[in-house]
Amino acid sequence: MPVLELRHVTKRFGGLTAVDDVTFGVEEGELLGIAGPNGSGKSTLFNVVTGIPFGASSGEILFDGKPITRMVSHRIARLGLARTFQKDAEYPDLTAKETIALAAIYGRGLNRRAAAEAAETQLEAAGIGCARAGMLTTALSVYERKQLMIASALVMQPKVLMLDEPASGLTRPEIAALNAHLVKINKGGVTILLIEHVLSLLLSLAERLIVLNQGAVLAEGDPQEVIRDERVIEAYLGGRSA
Ligand SMILES: Nc1ncnc2c1ncn2[C@@H]1O[C@H](COP(=O)(O)OP(=O)(O)O)[C@@H](O)[C@H]1O
Ligand SMILES: [Mg+2]
Incomplete structure (x- = not known):
């Protein structure tokens, strides 16, 4: 049984669907990477899972098999789901x-x-x-x-730790230290979901990679394969050349 499971999770802001029908599971002890261009819904995904500051519009989120979709955030935290924020x-x-x-x-x-x-x-x-x-x-x-x-x-x-771009603004040696720290935390038994723009860190740590685009899962699987996926390359380059 996955420690965390998302089923058709959607978050709308008025007419904008920031998280669009996202379904995936996270196994206990896993280190799952999450990538995607700016505005693809990565941070919003963390928001709706943790309930900080808001929950999902629809869909279901299970933690240890129990629904947490509409639970208040401190109760979710006390079950063992903790997060960090992109801005500190x-x-x-x-x-x-x-x-x-x-x-x-x-x-x-x-x-x-x-x-x-x-x-x-x-x-x-x-x-x-x-x-x-x-x-x-x-x-x-x-x-x-x-x-x-x-x-x-x-x-x-926490049993599950969700990190939103922990390496942004750090120097190379600091990123190396962060890398070692995250390995230690994960080896200590904490499941990690890692959103990261620093690709070297993401690829060094992630056992599996999910790429979001416009709120939806674009690709999922072995990180080295996923970053070579044409749709993934297109999503990143498309944003830049547009
Ligand atoms: N509180 C909010 N109200 C309205 N729109 C939001 C809010 N938070 C995020 N968005 C929008 O949702 C989309 C996804 O944003 P975000 O999750 O921050 O992307 P990412 O973290 O992948 O860069 C963006 O279009 C963003 O402008
Ligand atoms: Mg973000």
């Missing part, structure tokens, strides 16, 4: 440690003290030292903010 620094007034602690309260229902302790463990794993942990998130480097966002998701102890 959600809470400019909080320190790094407070940001992770807040995620632990929201996504795990911990009390303040337990949340603070859990935050310390995650800060250490993310390589954010004591001095940086007390700084406002806005004072951190781009790389630290990305790590902070991943740590905020991991503090929820």
